[in-house]
Each structure stands twice: as C-alpha cells, then as structure tokens.
Amino acid sequence: MAGLFETLLFCFPKTGEVFYNKRKGFQYGRVENKGGSFMATLLPVMLERAGILVIAAFLLSRLKTFRQIIHQEYGRKEKVVLIIVFGIFGIISNYTGIVIEHGKVSHAFGQGHLSVESAIANTRIMGVGIAGLLGGPVVGIGAGLLASIHRLSLGGYTDIACSLSTMIAGIIMGFIGRRFNVRGKYAALEAVAAGVLMEMLQMGIILAVAKPFEEAVALVRLIAVPMISINGFGTFIFILIIQTILLEEERTRAVQTHKALQIAQETLAHFRKGLNMQSCKEAAEIILKHTAADAVAITDREKVLAHAGVASDHHIPLESMSTKLTERVLLHGKIMVARTAKEIQCNHEGCPLQAAIVLPLFVREQVAGTLKLYFTSASQLSAVEQELAEGLSKLFSNQLELAEAELQRKLLKDAEIKALQAQVHPHFFFNAINTITCLVRTDADKARELLVQLAAFFRSNLQGAGKMLIPLEKELEHVKAYLAIEQARFPGWYHVHFDIDPLLHTAMVPPFTLQPLVENAVHHAFTQQFTKNPFIVVRARVKNGKFIMETEDNGKGISKEQVQSLGNVAVDSAEGTGTALWNIRKRIEEIYGHSAVFRIENRKTGGTKVAISIPLEEIWGGEYAEGICSG
Template sequence: MFDLMPLMLERVGILVILAFLLSRMKAFRRMIHHEHGLSEKLMLIAVFGSFGIISNYTGVEIAQGNISSQTWQIEVDGDAAIANTRIMGVVIGGLLGGPFVGIGTGLVAGLHRMTLGGFTAFACGASTILAGFVTGFLWKRFRIKDNFSPWKAVLTGIFMECTQMGLILLLARPFESAVKLVELIALPMITINGFGTLIFILIIHSILVEEERTKALQTHKSFYIAQQTLPFFRKGLNEHSCKKVAEIILKWTKADAISITNREIVLAHIGAGSDHHKQGQTLVTKLTKKVLEQGKIIKAKSKEEIQCPNSDCPLQSAIVMPLQVHNQTVGTLKLYFLDPSLMDKVEQELAEGLSKLFSTQLELADAELQRKLLKDAEIKALQAQINPHFLFNSLNTISSLIRTDADKARKLLLKLSVFFRSNLQGARQFVIPLEKELEHVEAYLSIEQTRFPDKYHVSFDIDQSLKKVMVPPFTLQPLVENAIKHAFANKEHGKVSIRAYAENDQMILITEDNGSGIPDHLLRQLGNQTVQSNDGTGTALWNIKKRIEEIYGSAGAFHIKSDENGTKVTIKFPLEMKGEVAV
C-alpha cells in the first residue's frame, strides 16, 4: 500500500504540471473566466477528457498484489488492474463546466478505461462515467466561480473515489481479487486524488483571483484617469481640454497614441503618428467616420482596417469609441497601438470603460453649461426688471438738474452711461478687475446720492495693489444697493463702508452698513435661497454666493453677519486670478 503512494504522487504530479501549463494559456483562461457556450464546453470536454486518458496510460499496474512501475499502460492483462488519477480530471471538469462537460468528460475517460482491459475495466469505466454525471449536476450547488471552497471539490473527489472502490467490489470478479485490490489501492488513490484535486482547484482559483485583481486594478485605473480628466472635460470638447485629456490617457495606458475628435476635426492627437494626424485638421481615417455614423465601438487589428490615407503611418491597430451626449455621438476617443498584440482584452475593457465615463462627464458638462446659461438668463432678466425703473428715476433727476445745474446734469449723465456700460460688460464677461466693479458702484452712488442727498455716506478703503484682481461682475453693486434701499429705512444718516485688503493669499472684500439689520428668520435663508418678504426676494445675495461657489469652490467664501447695529457681508477671493479685462 505504502509502496504505491510515491508512484501515485508522481502520476498526479504530471497532471498538476499540465494544469499549470494550461493555466498560462490565454485560451484556457478565457474558458475559465467566461460563461460557457457549446464550443467552450466541447473544449473543456477535450481538455479534461485528455486528462482522463493520460491518467489511464500513466496508471500503475496492479497484478495479483504486485505493483508494476511501467510508465505507459497500452493494455492491461485480464487479471490485472491499474491505479490512476482518472477521477480527478472528471471531477474538476464536471464542477467547472456543468452537466454537459461532466458527462462528456466521464464518457471519454470511462470508455477509454474500458478499452484497456483488466478485470476492473467495466467497474472503473462505469464509476468514471458516474462521477461525470454526479459532479456535473453538483455544478450549480458548488459553482467554482461563486465563493467556492476548494475543500468542497476535495471532498467531492474523495467521495467519487470511494464510490469507485465500492463499484469495484460490486462489479469486479473474482470478488476475492477485487477485495485484495481495494485493500491495496483504496487509501493511496483516495489520498492522492484528493490532494491532486486540491492542487488543481487552487490553480483554477488563482486564475479567478488574478482576474478579479486585474479587474479591480483596471477599475481603479479607470476612475483615476476619469478623476484626472474631469476638470478638462467639464469645459466640453475643445482643443485645449482634449489635449490635456489625451496626455493623461497616454500616460496611464499601453497605447502608443491617443486621439480625440468631434464630428468634424481632430481636437487632439498625442503620440505616434502626430506628424500627419494633426490637431485641428479634418477627419481623415475612414474608421473614425464609421464610428461617428454607427455610434458603436470598432476595433481595428491591422493597418488596413484603420484606413489611414498616409502609407507611412506607423499605427497598426486601434480601438475607436464613440463619445456620446444624450445618446447622440458628438466625437470619438481613439487608442492607437504600434504592436497589435498590446491591444489585449484588458486594454480594450479599460478603453470601453473610459469611453462610458467620458461620455458621462461630457453629459454633466453639458448640463452644467445649460445651468450656467439659465443662471445668466436669470441675471439678465433681473437686470431687465431693475434697470428700466432705475433708468426712469435717473432721467427724471437729470431732467430736473438741467434747468438748475446743467454742468452737474452733464456729469450725472456721464455717470449713467458708465453704469449701463458696466451692466453690459458684466453680462458678457465671466470675471472683471476689481477697479471696474468699483467704477460700477461709484456710478450708481453718484446717481442715488443726487436723488437723496445727505441720506447716507459711503466710504472706500481699497488696497491699491488689489485693483487688478479679477472678481465676478455684479458683486459689490448689488450689496451697496441693498444697503441703501433696505438698511436705512428708519435712519436719517446711514453709513456704508467698502473695504478690500489682502490676507493669506486672499483678497478680503467687506461691505458694511450701520442700518437696522436683517431679521433672524430671513438671515438664515439669505444667500442660501430666495425668500419672500415685503422688502425683496434676496435673489441678488443668493446669486452672488452661488457664482462664488461655482468659480472658486472652497477657495472662495461668502458670509453675512447682521444684528440691530447693522449688516456686514464678507467675501473672499483667491489673489491669483489677475489679468486683463476679457472682451
């Protein structure tokens, strides 16, 4: 019995080596990873059936209690039997591939065993076929891919080996020879086949774990690339943003070139082939045009399939994916390779994932743009409501001054023109220099103080070095207007101070009045939402705060503090936004 153990261990080692070699083959790994169609099932039957045949040929011959170490069993004598690892392959095949594979593998290995002969030929062949049936129907219960415990496979292999021993005792004749054979081979075969099944199932498990790890790394890489590209795609499909995106993708993939297009031109091309695939040129590859027409991913595995008109183009393969916004193809993302073998399954899945993520980012960018356009429309609508009223009052004031003080009327008319010019400028521009916003405020105050002389006093304390700092338009003027209209209803001499100074790489802009303050129930809402009150809706404050959040994010701040002694509004901007006026 114990003399048989090392020989059996040697035989199972052959199958384990074969299993390891198979695990390195892409075709076998694909069969393990994916759901099995008919062709895959036939391949699994061929693989595990071959394991059974090899086990039969390499079995250890047992004749009248004597162990023969002959290495290849072509034929077994009528009074002899063989100890082998045939059941192991059948068990793995059935548990991995289901009933069709299990039964097929069992028939291949079992019928082959019967052809070799020996007094146990029928019993061993029948037990092998039975093992295929049983393990095939245990497939759903013991699914290897779904948190499968390797010990279940080991116990299944041991059970089927024990069943084989029982069938030998039941079917093999003479019975005395069958008993002696089972006494000799039972423990070694049960032990070694169980051990071999464990090793085999661990190899398969390692393939599955490696696949999951690869998917996890791929997902992490996809989200990392998406995170890096998000700030650029938020700006939509343009040459500058797409160039930055292409550089990021090229760095984090195996591709040799990255290209991004809209429906008419190449927005960016980074990497190989950039001598003739140039930014800004019209689309030249027929492959890209085909993707734009069909809205589907297309893979080119040869230079001819890419259909680049340049005969010297080094690009040999490509994955071209549509970029879609609201189910409409607006452009393409292309990964090019110099070596077609680098365009493997992992790179293809990564590219497809990026295509979907980028399409989502573009949809979000489009939604954000629509929201900003809507907000701009709201601002313009608000101006359209306020300006006519302000204009009529100003014109009436100027009309009265023409008779009494023509020079002052002329100056006031110039201030009115400055005010409306600032309105138009603010409606067109994203940010303006602080000095332009101050001009807007001063023009407004000149007109209001002419209408209501000595009702309030406005002071400015502005750090001159900050006048070029870029700020959103309509930031100060609405705050000053709110103070004048609402803060001094019950006061004769109101005061408004406007200050600007630098602190920790930020500009602090403060508007403060000594008015009657804002009621607590309104203070909690102002800046966060519009309100309903007899004095107004708070739309201006809410709009200022939202624009600061959108432009500066956490680098900006808007805070209102108010009590019975007055109201203080503090705004913070980063100092680095300096530049010329946009036109």
C-alpha cells in the same frame, strides 16, 4: 465471504500480511515488498503522473473559453468543449496510469492494452469529478462516458468496475456541481471531500464487481490509500488554480476601476471645458501617461483636436481625420477595434501605428467625437486595455455632457431657475469618487455598480438642465441614484421608503424638486446618537384634486423660527439648507403661480415633513385630471 463494507474496512495493508490467489498461488500485498513499502513506491509515481494533469490544467486555465466556463458563461458549444477537454483528461489518466500486476508496480508509460491479470492505478476520477463540479450533470456525464469507454477498451480484470465507477462519479459530481460555488471560502476543501468520496466509491465498486474477489481485495489493499490521497491532492490543486484565476481577474478589475477613476478625476477639469484644442491636448497627455497606449488622439466630428505620442508628425491637430476607421466610428456610433495597419487605414504611408481602439464620445445621445488609443503592436491591445478604454469613453461622455450643460446654463434667459437645474455638486462628486476608490480594493462589483449610479445622477442633472418639466419617474431615478451613492458611504444609517401612486409616474414636474429635499433630510435630519431607526419616506399621491409630493423623516425636526424662514428667504449657513429650499419654492411659484403650495412643518411624533401641492390640471390638463380624480 465477508460483506462488502466489512471488506472495505479491512482493505488497507498491514505489515507482514499476505493474501494468496487460490488459483495461481502468487502473493498480493507483500511479494518483494511489505504493504507499507509498496505504497511508498506507488505514491511518488502516482504524484508524478498527477503532476502531468495539473500542468495541463494550468495551461488550460490560460484559455478564454475555459475562463468563460469558470464564470458560468457558457452555452452548448462551451459544454461540448468542456466534455471533450475533461474526457481527454480521463484518457490521458488511463494512458499514464501505473500498471499493477501480481502485486508489482510497472512504471511503463502509455499502456495500450492490459492482460487479464492487470489493473491500473490512475487519476481518472479526478478529471471527471472536476468536469462535473464545473459544468454540471451534462458535462460530468459526457466526460465520464468518454473516460469510461476508453478505460473499458484497455481491458484488465477491473475494466468493467473502473468504467462503471467513472460513469457514476461523473453523474454524482455533476449534480453536486449544481450547488458547488468555486468562489466559496471552503470550495477547495468541499471539492477534495467530494473527490475522496468518489474514489472510495470506486474502491467499493471494484470489490463488488471485479472478479475474482480475492484479487480485487488484494488490489484495493494496495492502491486505496495512494489513489485516494493523490486524487484528493490533485483536485485540491486544480480548484486552487481556478480560484487563483478568479482572484487575478478581480484584482485586474479593481486596478482597472481605480485607474479609470484616476484618469477621470485628472481629466474632469479639462473635459468640462468641452471639445476644444487646448482641453483635448491636456486630456490626451493624461490618458497617454496612465495607459499602455503608444498614442492617444481625440477628435470632434470633423477634425483632429489633439494627438499625443507616436505618429504626431502626420496626425496633426486641426487637420481632417487621416484614418477611415475614425470615420466609421463617427458614422455608426460603435466601438471599433483594428489589429492591423490595414484595418486602421491611415492615409500616411509608413505609419507606425499597427493597432487601435476607437471609441465614440456622446453628448445628448449623439456622437460628438472620438477617443482613440493607438498601439505600435497588436499584442499590446489586450482585453484589459480594451475594457479600460470602454470605461473611459463612458466617463468622458458624461464629462462632456457636463460641459454642454454648463454652456447651456450660461445661455438660458431664466438664469436663477436654470442655475439650480444645472448645478453639479463638486463635494458630492468627489465624495462619491472617494467612496468608489475605497470600494475598488474591497468590492469591485459594488464599485462598478456605484459608477453606473454616479453616471445616472449626473445624467439626470444634465437632462433636467434644459427642461422646465420632466416626468416624475425621471425625478425618482435622480433621487435613487443619489441615495445609492450616499448609502454606500453610510451603510445602514437610515432607511428610505417610496410610496408612489403608479398612475403618477408620467406626471410632469419641475426637475430638482424631490432630490434636494431628500438630500436635506439625509444630511440634516439625523444624529447617530439620538435617532432610533431613522427613516425617510418619499410620497407622490393625489388628494382633493391636488398632486402632492412629500418627503418625511423622523429626525430631530427644526425650530419654529426655522419653519418660518426656510423656503421663504435664501439662508446662508454652514449647512447650506436654506438656499435649496428657497429655490424650490421660488421655482414652484414662478411655474404654477399661487395655485401651488410649498409647505414645511414638524411632525407630531418628531421629524420634518416637506410637501409640494400642485393642482392636477397643471400636471396633465383638465380632462385627464378629472379622470384621475374620479378614478
């Protein structure tokens, strides 16, 4: 008897070649058809049966649980679901398999039991293999166990071999699945290669285990090429379906982000005026135009400020809230969704609104009002619309805080200091919006990350607007949020290093001190033609009883005339560098008097250093400052 690998090598049919069963004398490989025409008969039938599983896979891809599994968002419950689903795939493959008996193809559908002279050609390995790739070893083993037990129950002279190969395929593909990335560029080809290897392994196991050996050899000659081809093709289609799901979701997120930015940009001017009837009316109409909602309403804590769209006859501005749902959102400060008119609890009988999402609007971490999107049918309130509404709620809350900050700025006695603290840079904002809009099309995850940083930047502006001093760590958060957005606009242009003494994170410093210094370095220190390896260093340290904050760069430096004037007078220029430095110096002097020092100088090796020196007792108080110095 030839060795196993030699047998595998010569197991593909050759025209006109015949094998005989020594016990029964019937032929394999030719009988009525030659080997090639046998495969021509088997291939389309197997393709038809594989199509059943592909259709099932497509329907499966519409389920939320399956989509969570694709994103690897699953626990024990989801793993059990995946095992059952792909185990059923294996069972369906067994039932829809093509019976091979005496070298002939049986088109019978749903075989309950096989004779001892029969075998099945099917796509069982495909389902089990994909289960392992998506869910890892546990899912691969579980699905393989279900499919192999069922195959064993059907009988046939390859039952043990096929059951064993199914189990082994589930285990191997499960461990491959630990490293498999369905988002990878060549994921489909990698999956096909793994599936083909598992099918070849099955052929080898049939030769090694199935008896009699001559019949096993003849069977492998007949089914090897069709089964390997069809299982590989089916795996390829299945992975493409999954990749299509991922691509579809990424595009949806990109569209959502773009739409949210567009709405935010159009409503910015209105929400910056605060929650009043006119501004909310304009904003509600903009939101209604850009979303699938049938009505949009905005309220403060007591009354409806605007209602645009359906049901405007009884949802009237300046009247008290007509829905209990809104009252609950104002009370608990949480997003609430209603999918029936009963859940909305509108006081007006016959209200056409059947579904709603109500979102709280926050100002200074307190609920100041609500944004409500209404629908005349619950089916319109999709997950996409819900996610969009949640994003808008956060953006609008930030815009309302901008409005609150501007109002406070007008009321502050120390107008010069507070004007700097409350400043919002419109050019920076719109540049950031444009950057994020571009990223929406190419990198939706990066766009969402920058939205978070943009919100953090303006939140720092707002929090600093009402305070004379803030912790150093808050000022550093402001700097880092600014840098994240700027470096997204000009990636790789310069590097920033933070050298901060950990003991100083709680030191109280004037807001908007480090951030304008870093901004000056970013915009004015470097030229792409002449600066090699540009860097900015931000330091905070204690030296000689002083708390020192510094920014340092290796840029082009400044002239002697500028060193003398910058920080001492407000300089009007196209670059706008002088006013910010002058404001910082003035604030430092007015808060700490002459005990604090603001210094600008050129570095000997090129570039500029700006240092702010403050006595430690001004930061923490005398006793604590002595402890820091002695430590």
